Amino acid sequence: MGSMPxxxxxxxxxxxxxxxxxxxxxxxxxxxxxxxxxxxxxxxGTYDLVCGHCRQSWTGTSLEVEQGLGEGIHALKGRVTASGAARITDTSTLVTLKCGGCGAEVVINTATGHQRRCHWCRQTLSLDAQVPNGAVPDGILPFYVSWEQAVGHVKQFLAKRSYFASDDFKRNFIPHNVVGVYLPYLVVDGNIRARLDGHGEILKKTYKKLFDDKTVYYDANAYRVYREFDLVVDDLIVESSSHRAAIDPLVNTNNVVNAILPFDVKNMVAFESNFIGEFTSEKRDLDIEHALERVQGKFMTLARQKVVEHIGHYNRGVRWDAEQLVVHGTRWVSVYLPVWLYSHYERQPDGKWMLHYIAVNGRNGQTMGSVPFQKSKLLGLALVIGGSTGAAALLLLVVALLVAATG
Incomplete structure (x- = not known):
């Protein structure tokens, strides 16, 4: 077993x-x-904004181009932090703005939005510059998938699972409850160096001994193996909401949001609250320090994957015993990513509630979710299969019984 990196x-x-x-x-x-x-x-479906009065339209500014985010990753030294990903120093969700039209003071609750109408002159006040509570990101990736398309993706996802879905879920499914939300994420670039040490084996031959045709013997050469290399990581995406990062399968299934990654973050535009429109949004409440360990772990995972293409001749495999990661430099940018969500509360036999989610990537329509199922149907299927497929069906039957017993 390998040591911790x-x-x-x-x-x-x-x-x-x-x-x-x-x-x-x-x-x-x-x-x-x-x-x-x-x-x-x-x-x-575009990167444009339009004026509701004169119908003039204009295109948002590409954050990648404006800030050079796709350049110089191999030369990163130290941590570069975009201002929207800076440390959160104020936990208050309320921000007071002075209306430039009439002078009134208007309070915006950043937990629910970035805009509010002035109660005196009816002009819209926007929160576009960064504030200390983490409510304003550096960039935003606008929705491309429409509500109608998202509902279609959810229905298609459910159709493939409708037989086992619980009657309560199917009876109470309401397409109108598919809602669009902008979720906060951190996008990370990394200039890293990794080293992996371990042992590899190359199989030379296999054979059986005389009078023993049941035992197969393997002759292999064993080698000490190490690989050390530089790696450039571009646009790694990690959660910056504590609610989304805290995965508790006994309470909810919000981990399905990670299953609809990746997003084309290279196309994000500089943040303007007008891009949010009628959608809701969540405020970032995690700092870089909170995400650092997860990011380093993902860096190491990428390093392991990268080295696979260089150890193929060890046909008996390689076991890594020690891993080391040196981060020369990183760049952190905060962004809002578009997600369509459908949620459903399921009451468990023990009286507790489970919150199920179905998530649709607001850019490409990738869909994943959790559906409460009818345990009696799963149990029945296991019994039917059990008559013809032996051990495999027995295993399915045991799983079904355990699920039915635990709710």
Whole structure:
């Protein structure tokens, strides 16, 4: 069994660089460049915004191009943090803005949105510049999949599982409850060096001994193996919401959101609250320090995968006994990613509630979810199969009985 990977600790000097993505942005009235109206909304399926008054449209700014996020990863030294991913220093969800139209003070609850109408002059106030509570990301990836398409994906997903789905779930399925939400994530680039040490074997021959045709003998040469190499990681995506990062299969199935990755984050645009439109959003509440261990673990996973193509001649396999990861540099950017969600509460036999989710990637339609099933049907299938397939069906039967017993 391999030892735990070694990670080189970060020093304060390592964490000193900031990439300002909120330059020239202000909070308050975000006006149409043509007529000055604040009635601005997204054009779904595009990167455009349109004025509701004069119908002038314009395209959002590519964050990748504007900030050079696709460049220089191999030369990263230390930690570069975009301003939207900076440490959260204020846990309050309320932000007060002064209306530039009439001077009134308007409070925005950042836990539920980034815009609010002034109660006096009815102009829309927007939160576009970063604030200390982590509510404003660096970028946003607009929805491409429409609501109608998302409902179709959910129905198709359910159709393949309808036989085993619980009657309560099928009876209470309401397509209108498929809702769009922007979820907060961190996008990480990494310049790393990895080393793996272990043992590999090359099979030379197999044979059986005379008078013993039941035992197969293997002759193999054993070698000490190590691989050390540089690796560039581009656009690794990790959760920045504590609710989404905390996976508890006894309470909910929010881990299905990870199953609809990846997203084409290279196409994200610089954040403007107008892109959110009528969708809801969740506020980032995790700092980089909270995600660091998970990111380093993912870096190591990528390193293991990368080395596979270089050890194919060890046809008996390689066992890694020690792993080491040196992170020369990282770059962190916060982003809102689009997800369509459908949720359903299931009451368990013990009285507790399980929250099931079906998630649709708002960019490409990739769908995954959890459906409460009718245990009696699963048990019946196991009994039917059991009459003809022996041990495999017996295993299925045992699983079905355990599930039925535990709820």
């Amino acid at each position: 070694g990670f080189e600790p970060e020093t304060p000097a390592f964490r000193g660089k900031v990439l300002d993505t909120s330059a020239n942005k202000t909070n308050g009235l975000n006006r149409c460049p043509s007529c000055g109206s604040t009635e601005i909304s997204p054009v779904y």
